Amino acid sequence: GFECPRDETFEPSMCGPGLFRALGASIFCDPCPQGTWSNLTALKSAEECKKCAARYACTILGMMVFAPIEDQDCSDNICYQLSQGLDCPEGYACDVATTYYTQFDLECAA
Secondary structure (H helix, E strand, O other): OEEOOOOOOOOOEEOOOOEEOOOOOOOOOEEOOOOEEOOOOOEOOHHHOEEOOOOEEOOOOOOOOOOOOOOOOOOOOOOHHHOOOEEOOOOEEOOOOEOOOOOOOEEOOO
């Protein structure tokens, strides 16, 4: 995905991390949906955004960094300490691609 954000643009700009643009869509890149993320550039569809793992809530649009708690090595700038994903709220279970709106759907039994 590439965008042409300004009038008279001759060279399109590549969509950055957390963004995509489908062929024939708006001239602007769109953010990856909630529940997904991407650290890659030039995505061509929302389906190319990666789903966040179970146990986490990915509550913002256009997430660029996600890592599970097991990933503590920040040498590649993708680790749990820098992740934009959140731990599932206490007392709830989060499935794959959990969003702000679905993070309270699966209540744990007491």
